[in-house]
Amino acid sequence: METIIIDGKKISQDIKDELAVKVADYKKKGVEITLAVIQVGDDPASSVYVRNKKRACEYIGINSKSYELPTETTEEELLQLIDNLNNDDSINGILVQLPVPDHIDEKKITNAISPLKDVDGFHPYNVGCLSIGDKGYISCTPAGIIELMKRNNIEIDGKNCVIIGRSNIVGKPMCALMLRENATVTVAHSHTQDLKDLCKTADILIVAIGKNNFVTSEYVKEGAVVIDVGIHRDENNKLSGDVLYDDVKPHCSAITPVPGGVGPMTIAMLMNNCVESVNILNK
Ligand code: NAD
Numbered sequence: 001m002e003t004i005i006i007d008g009k010k011i012s013q014d015i016k017d018e019l020a021v022k023v024a025d026y027k028k029k030g031v032e033i034t035l036a037v038i039q040v041g042d043d044p045a046s047s048v049y050v051r052n053k054k055r056a057c058e059y060i061g062i063n064s065k066s067y068e069l070p071t072e073t074t075e076e077e078l079l080q081l082i083d084n085l086n087n088d089d090s091i092n093g094i095l096v097q098l099p100v101p102d103h104i105d106e107k108k109i110t111n112a113i114s115p116l117k118d119v120d121g122f123h124p125y126n127v128g129c130l131s132i133g134d135k136g137y138i139s140c141t142p143a144g145i146i147e148l149m150k151r152n153n154i155e156i157d158g159k160n161c162v163i164i165g166r167s168n169i170v171g172k173p174m175c176a177l178m179l180r181e182n183a184t185v186t187v188a189h190s191h192t193q194d195l196k197d198l199c200k201t202a203d204i205l206i207v208a209i210g211k212n213n214f215v216t217s218e219y220v221k222e223g224a225v226v227i228d229v230g231i232h233r234d235e236n237n238k239l240s241g242d243v244l245y246d247d248v249k250p251h252c253s254a255i256t257p258v259p260g261g262v263g264p265m266t267i268a269m270l271m272n273n274c275v276e277s278v279n280i281l282n283k
Pocket of ligand 1: 141164165166167168169170171188189190191192195208209210211229230231232262263264266
C-alpha cells in the first residue's frame, strides 16, 4: 500500500498564497487588515512564534502591530491594552502569545479579548459557537488538520475517528470539528482504558498527547489515516512527534510527518482567521 505523506508545508504555503490574493483584493477596495500581536516577557520559544506570525502577516499583506511588554507588566496594564485594542477600529485581530508570566491570569486575558477580534479562537464565546455549529473564529491547529485532510481528498464523513488528548486548544475543538464533518468521534485521554484497542478501531487517528513517539504500529488499524500533532525537540534540535513515524507509516493510507505536517498549518490558519475578521467585523 502506498502511503500518502501529507505535506503540510506545501498546503500551508498554498493557503498563504490564496490569502495574499484575497488581501490584495481587499486593499483595492480600501480595506486594510491589522493584527495586534502582544508578547509579555522574552521567552525565546514565544519570541520565535511571534516572529513567525509577523513574517506570515508581512507575506500575506496583513499589517502587524507589535506590543513587546516587559515581564513585570501587571495584569491590569495588559487588560487595559487589550481594552484599548478592542475599541480601536483599525485593529482586526488581537493575539496574546501564550504562556503569559505566572502573575497574570491567562483565563482573564483570553476572556478579555473581544470575541469579534479573537483570531486564536480561544474565547469561550467562539468555543461555544464551534460546539453549536455557529459562525466564529476556530482554533487554528484543529482547523489546519481539517484543511490537511480535505486538500488530500481524505473522506471524513461517516468515518470512525479517535482523538487522543482532550486539551482546550487541540483535542476538544478537534472533536467539535470532526463532528461537524460527520465523523463518529471518540476522545481518549490519560484515564482511557485499553487505549491500543480503542485506537485500532479508528479510520482516522489524531494524536495530541505531548509524549514523544508514544503511538506505535500497535495502535494503528491497517489503512488508517494518522495525524500527529505532537512537537518535540531533542538536544540536537531535531523535531519528532507523538507518533513513532517509521514504525507507523507502512500501516497507514496517509500520515503527517513531523516536521512538515500539522506544524506549519497553525500559522496559515491564524492568517485565515485574520482575513475572515473582515466578514466577522463587517468591515
Ligand atoms: P496537553 O498537554 O494540554 O494535553 C495532552 C492530552 O493528552 C491531555 O488531554 C491528556 O489527557 C492526554 N494524555 C496524556 N497522556 C496520555 C496517555 N498516556 N494516554 C492517553 N492520553 C494521554 O497538550 P496539547 O496542548 O493538546 O498538545 C499536545 C501536543 O501537540 C504537544 O506535543 C504540543 O507541543 C503539540 N501542539 C502542536 C501544535 C501545532 O501547531 N502543531 C499546536 C498545539 C500543540
